[in-house]
Amino acid sequence: MMRNITIKNPLSIIAVFSTITEGLCIYGLPNLTEKNQDIFVWFIICFPTVLITIFFLTLNFNHSVLYAPSDFIGVDKDTTKKFFKTNKYIGGQKENKELKDKQKTEIDKPILSKVKSEINVDEFLKNSSIIGVFALYAVSLSKIKEKPFNINQLCDEVSLLTGDYTVGYLIASSSLGLFSRTNYSKKWVIVEYNGILMNKIENEVENRINNNPKELEYLKSQKKAIEEFFA
Structure with missing residues (x-):
């Protein structure tokens, strides 16, 4: 067969x-x-x-x-960093120097996108990767706790959140109007967050965890790591 x-x-x-x-x-x-x-x-x-x-x-x-980002789901952070250390990767994704240079030119420049209520949140979450869902959960906690965060530090603490993929996903989500932010060279300040998404994001995280029995303990630890980061 x-x-x-x-x-x-x-x-x-x-x-x-x-x-x-x-x-x-x-x-x-x-x-x-x-x-x-x-x-x-x-x-x-x-x-x-x-x-x-x-x-x-x-x-x-x-x-x-x-390798694809999905190849490193379930791999602990230290092993991933050791594997990629020669190329200076963060969580399995290479830091893009051109992207960093571009971000530096936008220091203190506010992101113009506004939170939009007409977005189909359920459809968006359904089509999102597990990394994206966990990233949105982290942003929601940043808003709730009113705690700005450095996205590279977040990726260091939460091995599931791979560097460039997480940044790209969150920028796309912000552009769609799921949340708005002020981007500084070191910190993200979450200004607004979609109310419907806020009410659903934690449940979606729990659903993703429970629907992945093979990765259950790992995903629980990643959720806890995000919560501890914004504690």
Whole structure:
């Protein structure tokens, strides 16, 4: 019985692509003319060589791009940091220097998006990743406690919240009007938060935890870590 193959990260895509390419090449080789066969044989020889060379260069200089954020759910923070330390990753996501430089130019610049009540919160939460839901929960606590926060420090304390993914998700959520913030170089100040989302976000977090029995204890610890961060 064949097992289902799940393609969930760049490494899987590379493996499937190279396998299909080589398979089709071998299948088509006997059907070519003798002249074209010579060219095709060289392609079959050179293609995997080039592919392996590029793969090992990537593995040596920037190996973390071969993995998806979901590959690190359930991995403790220290292990993740140790794995990515050569590339200066935070929680499995590489810090983007250009993004940081752009953020520095917006110091003390208020975010113009306003909280919108017409957003379908239920649909938004349904389509959100578990990382996104936990990130929104953290923002809700920041608003409730009136406690500004440094997002990099938050990601350091909560291993589930991966650096660039969490930042991108929260910026997108803010742009949609789920909350508004004032962005400083070091702190996020939450100005407004959607009332409907505020009433539902903790229940959504609990639902995500209970619907993941294999990760139950880990997700509970991540929720607790967020709550302790804003205590």
